Amino acid sequence: MIRTAILGYGRNGSTMHANPIEKYDDFEVVAVCDIDPEAQEKAKKRFGCPIYDDYHQMLEVEKPEFVVIVTRSSQHAQMAIDCLMAGAHVLVTKPWATNVLDAQRMIAAQQISGRKLFPWLPARFGVDLRAIKEIIDRGDIGRVFEIRRSACTFGLRFDWQTESKYGGGYLLNWGPHLIDQPLQLTDSPVKYVYGNLRQTINPGDVEDNLRVICHLENGVTVVSEYLIAAGDYPSWVIQGDRGTIYAHDHEIKVHSIKLPEHVDKSEYRSKVEHKEYTVTCEGNIYGDEFEIYPHIARALRGEEPYFVTLESALRLSRILEAAKRSSELHQEVCL
Ligand SMILES: NC(=O)c1ccc[n+]([C@@H]2O[C@H](COP(=O)([O-])OP(=O)(O)OC[C@H]3O[C@@H](n4cnc5c(N)ncnc54)[C@H](O)[C@@H]3O)[C@@H](O)[C@H]2O)c1
Known part of the structure; x- marks a missing residue:
């Protein structure tokens, strides 16, 4: 024990x-x-x-x-x-x-x-993230060039998370989920970061609304946002050169596009074949602690490596800090 x-x-x-x-x-x-x-x-x-x-x-x-x-x-x-x-x-x-x-x-x-x-970083075990990774790895939407990960709410907070002196603010609170998750889908260093942090409805002195854009070396753009918004906002939108994924939490809709082999150039825009299917995943989209803790026990005993490397956690800290700086400067920040 x-x-x-x-x-x-x-x-x-x-x-x-x-x-x-x-x-x-x-x-x-x-x-x-x-x-x-x-x-x-x-x-x-x-x-x-x-x-x-x-x-x-x-x-x-x-x-x-x-x-x-x-x-x-x-x-x-x-x-x-x-x-x-x-x-x-x-x-x-x-x-x-x-x-x-x-x-x-x-x-x-x-x-x-x-x-x-x-x-x-439990959201790396998110069931939607895993399902989306499988879809991408199968090639169903081709080469991915943009990933958008969003969450929204209208709930007010009144606790220490609204105060900077306690390390509050939605960048530090939600960034480890919403920025880290999409980066697990594409293996490339982040080149530069744009951040827009706003305080809209919460009391205190920190942001409750954020948009962070990471431009990756492989050309992929990752948009992460936590929004004060009501309604049915998609939790993921992922664009590839052969299709698009739209997820609403556990329901993931995949549009696969087949471009024509021969293009009729007299047409204004080529016709495409469109295939659509839906995947429903079960479980926690921010990770299941009952699944993670047995892994922690094995990692403590040295039987397997822990699922978060210190390098990847440090990279996330660099992105979070760059996003804050970018928001203050109103310009993109190179990593
Ligand atoms: N999905 C997740 O991984 C997830 C979800 C929620 C919160 N969190 C994180 O957990 C942390 C705690 O959040 P919370 O909502 O539980 O806050 P909380 O305020 O409910 O809990 C913090 C506890 O720390 C205690 N504490 C403060 N100073 C202490 C000290 N010097 N020594 C011992 N105890 C002390 C407080 O009394 C309090 O009970 C945050 O950093 C938050 O980001 C992670």
């Missing part, structure tokens, strides 16, 4: 992480740390383990093998560094860092400590 501590037992720590940790025998909860007395009480009742409000003390006394960090975003990097240097393997929820320097500091701490560092 992997002696595990949960650092941050709030909305996400007490569910997305605590649930699979509790379910699988690979893990044993040896401590929970949270500064909120209500969270402490709930964790005590559930796990009956020692509870701390100071994670330094928890590291010293319990010496956990593995710490899962699910505190506010601005706290992740320093906590991860401290846990690594205390000798624990670390999983850090998204966003693992709020800036590139912190991401590099975490990587340095991982190298010095020799412990494992797992950035949490």
